[in-house]
Ligand code: FES
């Protein structure tokens with residue numbers, strides 16, 4: 646057992662005080678300590694984006710940061726995207742409606758990265774190019790990306806953005 650350090654963190658709106666091993670990555674803290682297995686591990690090289698979640702609203706590959714580096718932050722994972730009543734987030738609905746997934750392994754990371762993309766984009770239209778560029782850090786082995794782009798654009802429109 647390595648050094649244990651205190652950690653105060655809010656995950657999906659729930660404040661937590663959970664001591665953690667200093668060497669534990671955020672992705673393993675989320676999956677193994679909190680049981681939030683919607684955040685996936687797809688590589689060992691920071692390439693795939695399957696582990697993407699939001700830290701204080703910014704998309705972060707959670708395999709690239711230590712949990713302790715997120716002390717004092719608010720983390721959102723895919724489990725925190727739907728409403729309390731189970732209503733799907735517009736991005737989840739968009740992926741459903743536009744068939745933006747096949748195996749689904751990349752999908753949580755895609756959705757979290759897209760949430761940041763839409764938020765950062767402001768109020769203007771989101772073009773296909775905007776989505777492709779914004780999600781270039783997230784890999785999908787199945788879909789060819791076309792329906793993912795349509796899903797994100799549909800979600801952006803549902804969230805009040807003007808269609809491109
Ligand atoms: S598991 Fe984090 S980028 Fe692949």
Ligand code: FES
Nearest residue numbers: 747749785786787
């Ligand atoms: S849907 Fe299979 S990796 Fe993207």
